[in-house]
Amino acid sequence: MHWDNIIFFLLATGLVSTSVAAVSSKRILRSAIFLAIALLFTAFVYLLLGAELLAGIQILLYAGGVITLIIFALLISEKLGDQKLVETHHGVIPALTASLLVLFILLYFTWSSPRIESLSNSRSLSEYGVSRTLSEVLFSTWVLPLEILSVLLLAAIIGALVLARQEKTKGEEREQ
């Protein structure tokens, strides 16, 4: 318990400092890398709480996949090179209100919700392990939402393809 606390505070310090660095860094690619590290720290916190599957997915999809896409988009876009981002303070008040509101909602519902306590007391570890239990539940009880989600994702992919395709044909016409 003692060691767990120390490790939690180390992770939390890392998480907070990399998150702040991601926002305050003036070079845009540095921000992306700090964001990747922050996401990794989040995954470690999940691991510490015993959510192994969630941590794995976090690393695979967010730290691996999403960050790669972000960096890819950054490198292709033109705002790179030695140009440093100019720090402005135009939207301080709306930004502060929005983030304080989110903080308030999180804190309020974490403390007031009666389900939180029961959740923290129940450590449900089945004998099959997380992946098997989750996949069984996913494909029996929650099969309809899962399928609807996958159709939605498929539609998104096809939509992206159609958009990319149209751009290409226009370009070809211009060349001719």
Added chain:
Amino acid sequence: MIYIQGLVQSAILLGAILGIVAYLTWLERKFSGRLQSRVGPYLVGRPHGWLQPIADGLKLISKEDITPSRADRLLFNLAPAWIVVVSLLGFAFLPLTANWVLVNMDLGLLYFTAIGSLLVIGVFAAGWASNNKYALLSSLRSAAQIVAYEVPLLLSLLVPAILAGSLDFKDIIEAQESYWFITFPVIGQISFLIFLLAALAESNKMPFDLSEAESELIAGFNIEYSGMKFAYFYLGEYAHLMAVSLLVSIVFFGGPLGPLLPGGLWIAIKTLAVFLGILWIRWSFLRIRIDQLMMLNWKILTPISFINLLLAGLWVSLNL
């Protein structure tokens, strides 16, 4: 207490891997020498230059460490460390004997692939922070390549997982008691081939090493690195290759299963065989073009691996 034990075990594992990786570079040089009718390193350390890796290491340590003046210092220094750490982390989830693995969890396969997907960030950081157009081009190329080949890589790895009904390496090994997954008719061989190709592409190895195409991009994303930082990239590359060989030997060749010899030895033999096979591919084929590479991935490997996955799923669900 459990943390201290874990620290000691991982330190031992780390030392062993670093030693083995150093000698894998020697092995590659000897092997490629033989393939090209040369002798390879010979003079340093008399029978067959066995001191060569140590001499290489000393040389790289003693070299001047140059940081380009207009480079992004933080990322420039972070990138080699990132690549080494990520490449070595994968070993934590791979079982090294029949019942010893550093991190024992039932999601080993998922974690291994998740960690592998982090490599590309290091490549990006290195290429961009060097402030060199060849390095940047190279890192863009290798990012496109890695992102694309992630798809068939994961899909082909799922086939053994489906056949074994688990993501746990131990269950995957146990499921191969009666037959290795490579011998599974059609499905096994196809997924093995696709995995091998995708893994070669992901680790930027020879038929797919477009990110370091010397004739076009000088030497790729690590062109500005020198001394020990360059050695880090080298180390990361070989550690990743060794992890991939180990994974193939576990997932497709039954890992520690085998007659007479103890499990750890079998795993070592199989890993070495797979590693030499990869080297053989590497030194036998020519580099392909980037459009051919993408075509191969999206139009051939990805559809085939989808069909293969479906077939494996059908077989398992019909047999249950």
